[in-house]
Amino acid sequence: MRTLDFAPLLRSSIGFENLNRLVDFATRGDSEAYPPYNIEKLSEDVYRISMAVAGFSRDELELVVQDNVLVIVGKAGKGEESGRQFLHRGIAKRAFERRFQLADTIKVTGADYRDGLLDVELKREVPEHKKPRRIEIGGDAATGAPILDASVSEVREAA
Template sequence: MRTLDFAPLYRSTVGFDRLFSLLDQATQTEASSAWPPYDIERVADDAYRITMAVAGFAPDEIDLTQHDTTLLVTGQRKSSEGGRQILHRGIAARAFRQTFNLADHVKVVGATLENGLLTVDLKREVPETLKPRRIPIGGTQAAVGQDNARPRIEAERQAA
């Protein structure tokens, strides 16, 4: 197994701690993290979709929890043998726990379970205060908003 030493990068970078932690976790993933199989796709510039194959699970047996930048998907089958005698079990009914690390400002906007596929829709919603803004050079005007437009009330006050 390959191990990576991020110590030199910690000395020369600022604010990338979370990135290095994610890389460290990725190098130590377990084989069980591949169950159930899943796809991650980009459906638009700021929209993503996770599709998981969860055949045999009902919607009330699957739990989705987002805490900060972590999405946790767990599945626990309820016993439904009902006196049946299974001669061969090919459909996996084992419980699962899958964790996805999300980028900042990515939120779950919906989830559906159809034909044995759990689809989780995600969207990046960057707050206005964190979007880029223009900074004027010189002068005493403060940078306001995204395009430096002064608020209407202030402009009317100066015009009067």
């Protein structure tokens, strides 16, 4: 296995402590291609995951979001197939678990199951404290001395 050195990247980055976990997740090599899925970008902040889950009922599908991971689980029920005899079984209906790593700002807003497709709606919601904001630079332009608020000056004089 090839190891990657992230030291140069981490020297100029702040708050990416979980980078190793993300890289492990991405390089794990999910060779399982079942069930097939699409990821669409519908607008600047809206996404959709469409997963082909033909043959599954709503009761056999489960979606869970925990620690920024969306887990979609399909549990194939055996009860409905009793008494059926297949000459050819081309529609795969086997249990699966598919995981999607979500950014901190991505929220799952809903899910819909129609015509054998499971659609999961996602939206980027950036909290107010994470949005860019302008920081004013204080100081007197003529002298370079800091401009103090009256209340701050009074507190300093009292001390």
